[in-house]
Amino acid sequence: MSERIPQHRYTAELAGQIERRWQERWEAEDTFASANPAGPWASPDDPRLADGRDHRVVMDMFPYPSGAGMHVGHPLGYVSTDVYARYLRTAGTNVMYAMGFDAFGLPAEHYAVQTGQHPRVTTEAAMATYRRQMRMIGLSHEPRRTFATIDPDYVRWTQWIFQRIYDAWYDPDAPPREGSGQAGPGRARPISDLVGQFSAGERPTPDGRPWAELSRVERARVLDGYRLAYVSAAPVNWCPGLGTVLANEEVTADGKSERGDFPVFKRNLSQWMMRITAYADRLTDDLDRLDWPERVRLMQRNWIGRSTGAEVDFPVATVAGDAAQIEVFTTRPDTVFGATFMVVAPEHPVVDQIVPDAWPEGTQEAWKGTGEARATPREAVQAYQREAATKSDVERQKETVEGSAKSGVFTGAYATNPVTGAPVPVFVADYVLMGYGTGAIMAVPGQDQRDWDFATAFGLPVVRTVQPTPDHPEDQAFTGEGVAINSANDQVSLDGLGVAEAKERIIAWLEQTGRGRSTVTYRLRDWLFSRQRYWGEPFPVVWDEDGVAHPVPDDQLPVTLPDVPDYTPRTFDPQDAASEPEAPLARAEEWVETTMDLGDGRGPVPVRRETNTMPNWAGSCWYYLRYLDPDNTRVPVDPAVEEYWIGPRRETVPGAPEGAVDPGGVDLYVGGVEHAVLHLLYARFWHKVLFDLGHVTSEEPFRRLINQGMIEAYVYRDERGFPVPAAEVEEHPSADGGAPAYTWNGAPVTQEQGKMGKSLKNVVTPDDMVDQYGADTFRVYEMSMGPLEQYRPWETRAVVGSQRFLQRLWRNVVDEDTGAVTVVDEELTPELSKALHRTIDAVGTDYAALRTNTAIARMIELNNLLTKLDAVPRAAVEPLVQMVGPVAPHLAAELWERLGHEDLTYTPFPQADPAQLVEDAVTAVVQVKGKVRDRLEVPADIAEADLEALALGSEKVQRFIDGAPVRKVIVRAPSLVNIVV
């Protein structure tokens, strides 16, 4: 059987030999090393650094290495960036292309729990598998730049950056750094600047005492209120099932953990936070300067949720008789004349101050609540508060969103509408959330459906203050645009104004009279930064005997994880809301209790180490910076190196606003859309802090982002609905050309498309594909399946098409029987020459635009032309081999060498001759009333009038005109004429 196959055919075996040979050679020769302008590996004489030469940083989101290794879906983005990087090298660009590992995290910890092995052991093993697979498919990463987030050297700098964040505060009045594209003031500054302001008396202390009179502990408390990394005892997301607290971004809309899908409860716990809210404006504004998919920018904008409006003060009398105010936030201050009642969140502190001992005269029964306790306002309100406290946010929402019935209780107090002077009843209701705005609203049933529902349920009055459209239903709030009505008092009138003008006028009046102010709120909350896990970066922080936090001095970093016998996390019954987090590190007592010289003149003192660890996101917040300068022992990245690679560019990205300043950042970042608001938001935040503090020159980490699609696979299910092994399913074409039928073991099965996974029995690995077809074929197939962004199903059956292409290319150069090179040194025919140059032109454009699928189609086309020739001219096949280089690098390198050349990696991409791209003659289409009726061969530079005359002279055309008067002739020389009769 196999002896029939020609000895030198490009089979999987031969491909494998070629691939291994080139992989070894590339590694031995450091082929992919980039040229460095500065830092430990500086090579200033490298020609790639010459003036005018471009540079690009190309990278993928680094993987979290799972024990199972990669399936064929994982390398899609990697192969794309590799093709792009390889193309750029041939285009004369200095390319930085590296890959590391995101190696802290829960799965390794879970796996370690099951197997009893240390997470480091299993993680290292998984990384070895990934490295082998990435090398096997020919990725041209620069080996010397690789690292994992668990490497002590990397942890050291992650902790170092934490210290800088801890040692900084956000000064909203500070001018931005020179040259930044920031619109308004605001910048992080070292905490020492703040201490300077306090001690100089420029900034008052909270209680007004001079700074010098504050104790050590008091000063620390004051500063903690400003730091960008701080400990707070706020309500946090506690997940007993995982045994840790979680960031808002890690909790799904229905109150479950994103990982594991466990219930999450709000608990008041003391935790590390990052003051990301200080950057809310810049994180929103700077999205405009990035070349990112619109939907990702939209998701970030939604997550940050900037909303402009006004705060309005509603006077209220406390039970003690004092004049107080309830401050509300509204985006519709123009509707304040229609505010007929108020609602405050059950947790709102004002409630205790205003609830009277007895119901006011004439209080409606329905306002007193539904429970037993309704004799006095105090009892009713407390009962309602208790009930609300036992419910999670999600439960609160469920009852009311789905049922649309709103619960609530009258507080017994009345406030005063500041524009009408009318008394308005104050309710507590859980549809108002303490965590958003001021935790209190003015209710305007006329213009807000939620308020309308509440007003209807409690028999409250409705005043429309915006004229609804004529067809608007009588029984609904009107939330649209319209002119203001019923909106005037003695001093100000909004009547007749549109919404925007009305807002402006009423805010001006409120500010003038001290009743309110224009304001901005955000949905974004500070980032909860500590986790009760073992497998993460330890905080470089110790606590002294007074409970004051101290950073571990830089020269003592990294703080490494203690080796403990019991590193498993304490998890609980997922429903056990009352459980307490228990950090695994707290059990390493010898590590926790230590002494340290804190540098404050006291000498070594007893301290307790912080026992929480950083979240998995910490390591991925800055790894792209470390690629730039991985061996630097002085700083995370040399500023000159950073500026060269990712500093702001002179030109802005496409679509950036007029006059914008380029933010810099990685030139191409490819990864899944699932990180749209987690990793990508956190990394942007850290980067901006580093920018403010002067450690980097770029304002953004990732200048251009592409979300690669997912490779899915067919899932076949038997009649019971269970998946059957996809590889064993047989296809049976239908007789009439319709959809085919599928069977497994003779029994019919159904086909659907789904994720690739063990449980669906449809996993295909790169290892299988490289064995069966070779790495180059695998790469070509992945790239020819469609555009990078698209989701598409894997079909192993179709891979053979890519193999045939490479086999034909091989055969166009090498004799399958003898192995001899068969190309001839003949002139190209004019037709072939034109085809070649058109292909060069198109393929170069496609590669540069990451349209690898169409580039491959063009190369197949040219290759098929060559296949038909008796002898293949060298001048045609050599450029083709060069063009194939980015997608099938091993095969191209081999053929290039056999054709008598050196390594292809830096050989300049072929140039298309512009003269060969112009056509002498083209086919002009002649349409009559939009239908094609004739085709004419005409010179490419034909004049419109000549083409028109030629078209009208056509016999076929005249037949279709059929003597009717010609009304109009549209000429698009040289390709089209449309005659309208």
Added chain:
RNA sequence: GCCCCCGUAGCCCAAUCGGCAGAGGCAGCCCACUUAAAAUGGGUUCAGUGCGGGUUCGAGUCCCGCCGGGGGCACCA
């Protein structure tokens, strides 16, 4: 409920500015090579662009309304 993306041959996908619906691949069918099959090579069939309107000389492309698939947000004041 609101917002975003996508629907082109049996399948994966092409189609600059609105200008001949088809570049490439898979599958199918036919032929060559073969004792035969596989592999390989050559040839070839197949859709009028999810549906309904509109704009236009001309619509896969632009606009409106549906249908189907995917995703995001959701008492956010």
